Amino acid sequence: MLIVKKFGGTSVGSPERIMNVAIRCVEDFKKGHDVVVVLSAMGKTTDELIELAHKVNPKPPKRELDMLMTTGEQISVAMMAMAMDSLGVRAVSLNAYQVAMHTTSRYGNARLKRIDSDRIRHELEDHKIVIVTGFQGINKYDDYTTLGRGGSDTTAVALAAALHADACEIYTDVDGVYTCDPRIVKSARKLKEITYDEMLELATLGAGVLHNRSVEMAKKYGVTLVVRSSLNYSEGTLVKEDTKVERMLISGVAVDKNADRISVIGLKDQPGVAFRLFDVLAKANVNVDMILQSIGRDGTKDISFTCDDGAIDDAIKALEANKERLGYKSLDTLEDVAKVSIVGAGMMSHPGVAAKMFEALYNAGININMISTSEIRVTVLIREKEAERAAEAIHDLFDLGD
Ligand code: ASP
Ligand code: MG
Numbered sequence: 001m002l003i004v005k006k007f008g009g010t011s012v013g014s015p016e017r018i019m020n021v022a023i024r025c026v027e028d029f030k031k032g033h034d035v036v037v038v039l040s041a042m043g044k045t046t047d048e049l050i051e052l053a054h055k056v057n058p059k060p061p062k063r064e065l066d067m068l069m070t071t072g073e074q075i076s077v078a079m080m081a082m083a084m085d086s087l088g089v090r091a092v093s094l095n096a097y098q099v100a101m102h103t104t105s106r107y108g109n110a111r112l113k114r115i116d117s118d119r120i121r122h123e124l125e126d127h128k129i130v131i132v133t134g135f136q137g138i139n140k141y142d143d144y145t146t147l148g149r150g151g152s153d154t155t156a157v158a159l160a161a162a163l164h165a166d167a168c169e170i171y172t173d174v175d176g177v178y179t180c181d182p183r184i185v186k187s188a189r190k191l192k193e194i195t196y197d198e199m200l201e202l203a204t205l206g207a208g209v210l211h212n213r214s215v216e217m218a219k220k221y222g223v224t225l226v227v228r229s230s231l232n233y234s235e236g237t238l239v240k241e242d243t244k245v246e247r248m249l250i251s252g253v254a255v256d257k258n259a260d261r262i263s264v265i266g267l268k269d270q271p272g273v274a275f276r277l278f279d280v281l282a283k284a285n286v287n288v289d290m291i292l293q294s295i296g297r298d299g300t301k302d303i304s305f306t307c308d309d310g311a312i313d314d315a316i317k318a319l320e321a322n323k324e325r326l327g328y329k330s331l332d333t334l335e336d337v338a339k340v341s342i343v344g345a346g347m348m349s350h351p352g353v354a355a356k357m358f359e360a361l362y363n364a365g366i367n368i369n370m371i372s373t374s375e376i377r378v379t380v381l382i383r384e385k386e387a388e389r390a391a392e393a394i395h396d397l398f399d400l401g402d
Contacts, residue, residue: 001166008230038131040152084131096138224238249353256341341377
C-alpha cells in the first residue's frame with residue numbers, strides 16, 4: 001500500500017512532536033507500506049517569517065516573501081528525516097524543486113499544475129520514507145511559489161493523486177470533523193464520514209480543518225481523505241464522494257464570527273446599480289459573501305452585503321470614494337454580526353430543513369438579519385453575541401449531538 005500522510009504545523013511544532021510523528025510513520029513503513037510524508041512548517045513558523053519580512057519592508061516583494069516562507073517547510077522535512085534516521089530507518093527529505101512540483105507563476109497564491117513523480121518513486125523503490133515540503137512549488141521561472149495559507153493539505157492531496165496512493169491521511173490537532181466546534185457546542189460529535197461537497201462548504205465557512213482547494217482537488221481526482229489526530233490513534237473522519245453510514249439531514253453547524261455587514265442605503269432603483277456597486281468593491285479586492293437587495297420604494301432601494309471583517313475598511317473607503325458615481329444616500333455598518341450555517345447533502349432531497357433551522361432560532365428568540373442558501377447549505381446572519389446560543393439551539397433541534 002502507498003500511503004500519503006500529511007502533518008500540520010502543530011503536529012510538528014516541537015522536536016518531541018517531530019519524534020512522535022517519525023515513530024508513527026515508521027510504524028506504517030515497518031508494516032511494509034510505501035510512505036510519503038508531507039509536512040507544514042513547525043508551529044507558527046510561517047507567521048513568524050511573515051512578521052520578520054515586515055521588519056525590513058512593510059510591502060515585501062511577493063517573490064522574496066515566497067522565497068522566505070518556503071524555508072519553514074524545509075526545516076520540518078530535514079528535521080523529520082533526521083528523526084527517522086535516529087530510529088534506524090532510511091528517509092530522504094525533498095523540497096518542491098527536488099521533486100519538481102510545478103505551479104502557476106503567481107507568488108503567494110500559486111496553483112499546482114503538474115508533479116513529476118519519478119524522483120519520489122525512485123526513492124520509494126530504494127526503500128526510503130520520502131518526506132516532502134508542503135505549501136510550496138516552483139514556477140516556470142524556476143522560482144519558489146507558495147499555494148496560499150494552509151496549502152500543505154493541497155500538496156498532500158495532489159501527491160496522493162499523482163502517485164495513485166491507496167490512502168491520504170491528513171493529521172491535525174483535532175480528532176476529525178465534528179458536527180460543530182466542540183468549544184461552542186459541548187455535545188458536538190465526531191462524524192465518521194462526510195461528503196466532499198459538505199466538507200467544501202464547511203472549509204469555505206472557515207471550519208479550518210482542511211484547505212478548501214485540497215477538498216476541491218480530492219473531489220476532482222476521487223482521493224478519499226482521512227482527517228485524524230496526530231496526538232492519538234482515534235479513527236478520524238472520512239471525506240469522500242458519497243456517505244452511506246450516516247444519512248443524516250444535516251452534517252454540521254458552522255459558526256463564523258469573522259463577518260461584517262454593510263448596507264448601502266438609498267440607491268437608485270434602476271438597471272446597472274448593482275453592477276456598479278459590486279464592481280467598485282471587486283476593484284478594491286473586497287470579497288463579498290451574502291447579498292440582500294430590498295424591494296424598491298419611491299424609486300430607491302437598499303443593498304446590504306457581508307464581507308470578512310478584515311475587508312470592511314477597504315470596502316467603506318471604496319464606497320465613500322465613489323459616493324457620487326454610485327448615487328447612494330448613506331452607509332450603515334454592523335460589525336458585531338456572525339454567520340451561522342447548517343450544511344448537509346440530505347437537504348437536497350428533504351424539504352423543510354431551512355424551516356427547521358428558523359424554528360430553532362425562533363424558539364431561542366434570535367432575530368435573523370440576512371439569509372443565504374446553496375443546494376446543501378443555509379446561512380443566517382445574526383448578532384455575534386447570540387452565535388453560540390444559536391448554534392446550540394440548531395444543533396439540539398436537529399438532534400446532532402451525543
Ligand atoms: N505553513 C503554511 C501555513 O502556515 C502552510 C500550511 O501549514 O499548510 O499557512
Ligand atoms: Mg491547516
